[in-house]
Amino acid sequence: MDMKEKIEQLVDYIMKNCLWQFHSRAWDRKDQNAGVLTKATQILCGEAVELETPTDRCFWVDAVCLAEAYKSRYPWLAAMSKEEIKQIMQGLHERMDYLTITGSLNLELTDQHY
Amino acid sequence: MPYHEFECSKCIPERKKHAVIKGPGEDLTSALPQGYLSTIPGSISERGCAYCGAKHVIGTPMKDVIHLSHGPIGCTYDTWQTKRYISDNDNFQIKNTFATDMKEKHIIFGAEKLLKQTIIEAFKAFPAIKRMSIYQTCASALIGDDINAIAAEVMEEMPEVDIFVCNSPGFAGPSQSGGHHKINIAWLNQKVGTVEPKITSPYVINYVGEYNIQGDQHVMMDYFKRMGIQVLSTFTGNGSYDELRGMHRAHLNVLECARSAEYICNELKKRYGIPRLDIDAFGFTTLAEGLRKIGMFFGIEDRAQAIIDEETARWKPELDWYKERLRGKKVCLWPGGSKLWHWANVVHEEFGVDVVSVYTKFGHQGDMEKGISRCQEGALAIDDPNELEGLEAMDMLKPDIIFTGKRPGEVAKKVRVPYLNAHAYHNGPWKGWEGWVRFARDIYNGIYSPIHQLALLDISKDEIPTDKGFETQRMLSDRDLSEDITASTVLHQYSGKYDCLAELSGKTYPRFETDLAHAV
Numbered sequence: 058m059d060m061k062e063k064i065e066q067l068v069d070y071i072m073k074n075c076l077w078q079f080h081s082r083a084w085d086r087k088d089q090n091a092g093v094l095t096k097a098t099q100i101l102c103g104e105a106v107e108l109e110t111p112t113d114r115c116f117w118v119d120a121v122c123l124a125e126a127y128k129s130r131y132p133w134l135a136a137m138s139k140e141e142i143k144q145i146m147q148g149l150h151e152r153m154d155y156l157t158i159t160g161s162l163n164l165e166l167t168d169q170h171y
Numbered sequence: 172m173p174y175h176e177f178e179c180s181k182c183i184p185e186r187k188k189h190a191v192i193k194g195p196g197e198d199l200t201s202a203l204p205q206g207y208l209s210t211i212p213g214s215i216s217e218r219g220c221a222y223c224g225a226k227h228v229i230g231t232p233m234k235d236v237i238h239l240s241h242g243p244i245g246c247t248y249d250t251w252q253t254k255r256y257i258s259d260n261d262n263f264q265i266k267n268t269f270a271t272d273m274k275e276k277h278i279i280f281g282a283e284k285l286l287k288q289t290i291i292e293a294f295k296a297f298p299a300i301k302r303m304s305i306y307q308t309c310a311s312a313l314i315g316d317d318i319n320a321i322a323a324e325v326m327e328e329m330p331e332v333d334i335f336v337c338n339s340p341g342f343a344g345p346s347q348s349g350g351h352h353k354i355n356i357a358w359l360n361q362k363v364g365t366v367e368p369k370i371t372s373p374y375v376i377n378y379v380g381e382y383n384i385q386g387d388q389h390v391m392m393d394y395f396k397r398m399g400i401q402v403l404s405t406f407t408g409n410g411s412y413d414e415l416r417g418m419h420r421a422h423l424n425v426l427e428c429a430r431s432a433e434y435i436c437n438e439l440k441k442r443y444g445i446p447r448l449d450i451d452a453f454g455f456t457t458l459a460e461g462l463r464k465i466g467m468f469f470g471i472e473d474r475a476q477a478i479i480d481e482e483t484a485r486w487k488p489e490l491d492w493y494k495e496r497l498r499g500k501k502v503c504l505w506p507g508g509s510k511l512w513h514w515a516n517v518v519h520e521e522f523g524v525d526v527v528s529v530y531t532k533f534g535h536q537g538d539m540e541k542g543i544s545r546c547q548e549g550a551l552a553i554d555d556p557n558e559l560e561g562l563e564a565m566d567m568l569k570p571d572i573i574f575t576g577k578r579p580g581e582v583a584k585k586v587r588v589p590y591l592n593a594h595a596y597h598n599g600p601w602k603g604w605e606g607w608v609r610f611a612r613d614i615y616n617g618i619y620s621p622i623h624q625l626a627l628l629d630i631s632k633d634e635i636p637t638d639k640g641f642e643t644q645r646m647l648s649d650r651d652l653s654e655d656i657t658a659s660t661v662l663h664q665y666s667g668k669y670d671c672l673a674e675l676s677g678k679t680y681p682r683f684e685t686d687l688a689h690a691v
């Protein structure tokens with residue numbers, strides 16, 4: 058399985074099971090994707106996660122669940138080095154930004170109000 | 172773009188962009204219908220108006236309130252009693268409905284005087300109720316009655332009462348969703364922050380976008396209480412007016428129906444810094460994950476885990492009994508808005524059914540993004556369908572059952588497709604572990620009803636067998652199952668009570684002494 062296929066597996070899990078990636082406006086989606094995926098990467102790499110603010114904690118709980126699901130479903134993750142995990146999670150982040158923001162056909166994303 | 176054009180809608184070409192089929196390799200950047208647009212003239216839509224969305228969906232579940240429509244009697248009559256959002260004060264808000272009963276003469280001479288009289292009369296008739304919501308309708312909006320001014324006048328004369336005004340006439344949006352939006356923002360602007368709540372736990376949430384359909388909120392409250400969480404308010408099922416005025420003091424907004432209530436969560440985040448956590452309380456794994464996340468947020472995940480373990484052990488054998496019998500059945504998931512994504516994946520995973528179509532009456536493109544992502548390949552996704560399209564889709568997809576509202580549901584019955592009421596439920600609650608099994612039971616009963624089997628025969632053309640006796644559900648559902656399953660001593664049918672809520676009232680909950688010391 059190449060990198061692209063692995064990323065698609067990770068995307069598919071998020072799309073089928075999560076809700077955090079679909080907030081209603083582009084700026085929220087950007088924050089959500091960055092917040093959850095950065096923390097999930099840190100968890101998967103065994104690094105410290107910042108939990109200063111309530112918003113941090115909120116990203117973190119979604120990130121913990123995501124990291125756990127990835128570990129249990131995709132055994133190939135365990136065989137990866139930290140660097141490789143970071144690389145694949147970066148690819149995942151870019152793909153999620155594309156699917157939910159930059160490539161999204163949702164015309165309401167740029168509405169200035171909630 | 173894999174648009175799907177209905178034969179019946181060829182004469183309305185704009186409809187083509189409102190339906191897509193999620194084919195192999197398609198993703199959201201190539202398969203997303205248009206949404207939240209005004210219904211195209213000529214298409215007989217199944218939507219409600221913006222007044223209905225504000226009053227009927229979000230306003231009226233508030234229990235300790237006189238809900239008064241300022242308009243002709245028809246508006247209020249049609250938004251009365253058709254949703255089962257029960258409350259623990261003897262269902263005051265379902266039993267009673269109030270209207271100013273505007274007539275032609277008021278359209279000509281104005282209806283502000285009538286409004287004031289009606290407000291006072293209603294408060295006098297129900298002296299125990301001191302809170303009121305007034306809903307504008309098309310008629311009162313078009314003649315320009317100043318409802319806010321009248322409400323302010325009454326509040327000055329009767330200082331013991333408080334009135335909320337919702338200016339969301341029927342025409343204030345393409346569908347009921349416009350009304351959801353208006354009432355979210357109006358409540359936030361007018362009422363949030365006007366009461367300071369008493370904080371009794373270090374873990375304080377608002378439970379948002381939950382309407383207590385057949386007791387869903389009671390079920391969820393039970394879990395929250397078992398975790399020692401203080402639910403400051405529920406927006407709005409079984410919700411209390413004054414509790415909802417104190418929403419600004421929560422530490423976390425737990426959001427379910429993002430379609431109808433994400434606006435208030437987004438604004439609470441922006442104005443008060445309260446984060447928004449979206450959860451799905453339908454389904455075993457999804458609800459477990461939701462409770463775990465709330466637990467982790469507060470550092471009490473062990474309390475969530477205890478509930479998850481207990482409830483899963485109690486109900487899983489019953490869920491699996493139904494799953495074995497529902498596996499592979501084709502479902503059209505045709506609700507109003509949020510259930511299309513709440514359910515799209517979890518009904519497949521946990522009931523074993525295949526979702527062959529999703530539709531939404533009033534959802535936005537964001538709901539379709541979630542729904543299409545979660546449903547299986549090949550599913551037909553339709554935005555704001557009309558009745559003929561629904562019929563054509565059923566003819567094409569041959570579903571075993573559809574989950575929808577009662578208007579399209581009755582249409583489905585006529586073409587011999589059983590339906591379950593996705594808005595008000597059949598034998599709910601459907602949230603919670605037990606609720607999810609009750610939903611599975613309703614699906615099973617819908618698909619395998621022996622009466623329904625008889626309905627499949629058309630006496631005008633089919634040959635009616637005379638050599639066969641009446642068949643039971645089990646004879647129908649177990650026909651092709653292995654003995655391992657039919658004779659299993661582990662799996663069994665739903666064993667809960669007819670009224671599964673009765674035990675919840677009066678239940679005592681653990682007191683977490685350490686929590687009390689840290690309540691802020």
Ligand code: SF4
Nearest residue numbers: 220222246308309341
């Ligand atoms: S569309 Fe206008 S007149 Fe009709 S029910 Fe809604 S508010 Fe009343």
